[in-house]
Structure formats: C-alpha cells, structure tokens
Amino acid sequence: MGFKNIILEREEDIAVITINRPKVLNAINRETVDELQAAFEEIEQDTAIRAFIITGSGEKAFVAGADINEFTGLTPEEGRLLMQHGQSVYSYLEHMGTPSIAAVNGYALGGGCEMAMACDLRIASANAKFGQPETKLGIIPGWGGTQRLTLLVGKTHAKELIYTSRFIGAEEAAVIGLVNKVVPQEELLKTAKDLAHQIAAMPPIAIRMAKLAIDKGSQVDMDTGLNIEAQACALCFATEDKIEGCKAFFEKRPAKFQGK
Ligand code: DAK
Numbered sequence: 001m002g003f004k005n006i007i008l009e010r011e012e013d014i015a016v017i018t019i020n021r022p023k024v025l026n027a028i029n030r031e032t033v034d035e036l037q038a039a040f041e042e043i044e045q046d047t048a049i050r051a052f053i054i055t056g057s058g059e060k061a062f063v064a065g066a067d068i069n070e071f072t073g074l075t076p077e078e079g080r081l082l083m084q085h086g087q088s089v090y091s092y093l094e095h096m097g098t099p100s101i102a103a104v105n106g107y108a109l110g111g112g113c114e115m116a117m118a119c120d121l122r123i124a125s126a127n128a129k130f131g132q133p134e135t136k137l138g139i140i141p142g143w144g145g146t147q148r149l150t151l152l153v154g155k156t157h158a159k160e161l162i163y164t165s166r167f168i169g170a171e172e173a174a175v176i177g178l179v180n181k182v183v184p185q186e187e188l189l190k191t192a193k194d195l196a197h198q199i200a201a202m203p204p205i206a207i208r209m210a211k212l213a214i215d216k217g218s219q220v221d222m223d224t225g226l227n228i229e230a231q232a233c234a235l236c237f238a239t240e241d242k243i244e245g246c247k248a249f250f251e252k253r254p255a256k257f258q259g260k
Contacts, residue, residue, distance in 0.1 A: 005032040007057075008039045013200040014193065015043050015052040025064035026056040028111050030082065032067075037089045044096050047259060050200035050207075053192045054119060055103040056112075059185060062104040062128065063112025068137070083142040086111065090118040090144050094215070097208045099199050103192035104128045105185065109167070114141060117148040120211065122178065123192045124170040125185035130178060131167035151218065153177050203241035203257040209233065 007018040017039050019026040028036075043049050056062040066086070074082065093100060093115070102108075102116035104124040109131045116122050116130075124130075132145045140146065141162060150158040153176045161168065170182040183191045199207060209232035217225030236242055240260040248255035 003035045003039065005029070006035050006039060008042065010049065011193070012197070013048060013050045014196040015046075015049045016189075016193075017043075017052065017054045018057050019054070019063055020057045021067075022058040022061075024067060024069075025061035025107060026058070026112070027064050027067040028115075029067035029070055030085075033086055033089050037092065040089070040092055040096060043098055047204075049098055050202075050204055050259075051099045051101065051196040053101045053103050053189075053196055054115065055189065055192070056105055059106060059127075061106040061112070062102070062108040063115060064107045065110030065112050065133070066143070071137075079142075086143040090114060094118040094148075097204075097211075099207055099211065101192050101196055103188050104130075104170075104179065105188055107131075107167075110134055110141065110145070111143045114143040114145045114148065117152060117178075118144060121180050121195065123188060123195065124173060124179040124182050125188040126170055126182055127185055128170040128173070128179075128182075129167045130170075130173045131165065132162050133165040133167070135162060136165040149178075201257070203236075203239065203245060203255075204259040205239050205241060206236050206245075209236055 005019070005021055007020050009016045017036070019028065019032065021027060021032065043052050100119040102119040102122045104116055104122060106125070106127060107129050108116050110133060113130050113132055132141045132149060134141050134145070146162065149161065157176045170179065173179045174182050181191070213229040213232045217228050220228070241257045244257060245255045
C-alpha cells in the first residue's frame, strides 16, 4: 500500500515507520491513523521482520499529538468513534507479536506520547519532551493515556502530568520510568536500530511469549500471571529455537534462531 503520511522502510530483519507530517510537527490525523494500522498489519504478517521502530520526521517532533484541526465541530458521538478507532489501533500496536521501539526524537505529546507508550520500548533523544496536554484543551487523554501512563509510571506521576498538562524532558522521563534510555539526538536512530537488531537476533517465539507473559500477566492477579508465564514458557519448550539455543550454549557458539 502507498502511504501519504508515513514512510515504511525495511532494513534486513527490522522495519522503520516514520511519521511524516513535519509541517504540523507530525500531528496525527485520521488518515495517518489508518495508514499506521495498515503498516502495522504489513509488519505483523511479514515473519522476516523481527522488530520495528516508530519515529517522527525532522528534529523537532516525534508526534505533537492528534491533529487539533480535526477536533473542530466534532459531535460527542463523532468524538467517541474517533477515540475508539485510535484506541483500537494503539491496542493493535501494543499486542503485536513483533516487538516495537519508539525512537522519540522531539515532542511526544497527547496522542504522540500515547503511541510511544503503546510500544514495547522507548528511546528518547536528549531534546525529547513528553506530555499529556489534553486537559489544557478541555478534554482528557483519549488514546490510552490515562491507562498506559499510569501503568508505566504509577498514579502519582500520571495524575500530576495529566492534571497540569506539564511537559517533561527526556531525563525526567527516564527517572520516572517512561523511557528506557536517553541519547544525543544524532545517535537516536542508530541506538534504536542497534537495539532492534539485537532483539531481531533473538528467538522470536520466546520474545513473543515473554511479551505476552509480561503484558497479560501485569493485568491479572499474581497466581493467574504465574500461570500465564508457565503456559507461555511450556510453549517455548516445543520450539526448534529452544533446542538450538541450548545446543549453541554447550557448543560455545552463537545460536542461529529460525523462529520455529
Ligand atoms: N495539531 C495540529 N497542528 C499542530 C499540532 C497539533 N497537535 N501541533 C503543532 N501543530 C502545528 C502548529 O499549529 C504550527 O502550524 P503553523 O502555525 O505553522 O501553520 C506548526 O505545527 C508548528 O507548531 P508551533 O508553531 O506551535 O511550534 P512551537 O515550537 O512554537 O511549539 C509545541 C511546539 C509542540 C509546543 C506546540 O506546537 C504545541 O503546543 N502543539 C500542540 C500540542 C498539543 O496540545 N497536542 C495535542 C494533544 S491532545 C480524542 C482523540 C484524540 C485525542 C483526544 C481525544 N477523541 C476523539 C475524543 C488526542 C488528543 C491529543 O493528542
């Protein structure tokens, strides 16, 4: 599929999605949401892609939120539909078997911060700024912000950030656990790609099972979570990659995983 608002590129066993609307700081409109869904499906169906990155074009913004131009004249019903659509696309991203990394190269606000939070990992450039400024617009985060921010940083920080609409810098985001790592802007994409390649070299079924156990397990009680972990681990025992991983260990050589 040809895209107007995003760029999808493949590099060996990883892919990079670049949100490409620099004139509006990569703000996401409906068309971009649809293109993202199509790109996610394309990546998910391609088993040769073992990890992917989402970033923004230019040096100023990752995504400065939902495109505010599209809020004008929305009835509550239209707002609800738009909100649910965005939520379902971000949930699709969150639940993908292919692990995702947000390379946050500037402003990650509102729907932009929410998209980064739906990714598995987040690397930020030193100039990145995060925020959920919806309350300043008279609304509240509608694409998962109240839920994912709370899960990632806890109620204390989530409430402060959402109640005040305050932006935080990359270092503060790292301190509260919103990002994995902060790097100089010129190193951002390379760092994210190195991490993606590192994950891509791992056994994909084991990575998918780890993701499932962490994500599903964190939403249930401990006993149920441990049960999910045991089932997911049992499935790994049935893979050729498990045999190869253990064999390579004893043969003192790097393992070659096939995803089987
Ligand atoms: N939407 C549309 N245009 C935007 C934009 C946005 N989110 N952010 C920036 N732009 C545009 C600006 O209007 C400006 O356009 P021109 O004036 O050049 O035509 C251009 O990008 C450059 O921006 P600035 O001139 O403002 O640049 P500055 O460096 O001065 O400021 C800034 C950068 C990021 C601090 C500032 O642009 C800013 O505050 N932007 C808005 C941030 C924001 O509030 N984002 C929205 C968060 S709310 C829902 C669905 C979705 C959502 C909620 C509910 N339902 C359906 C219910 C999600 C909501 C959000 O994401």
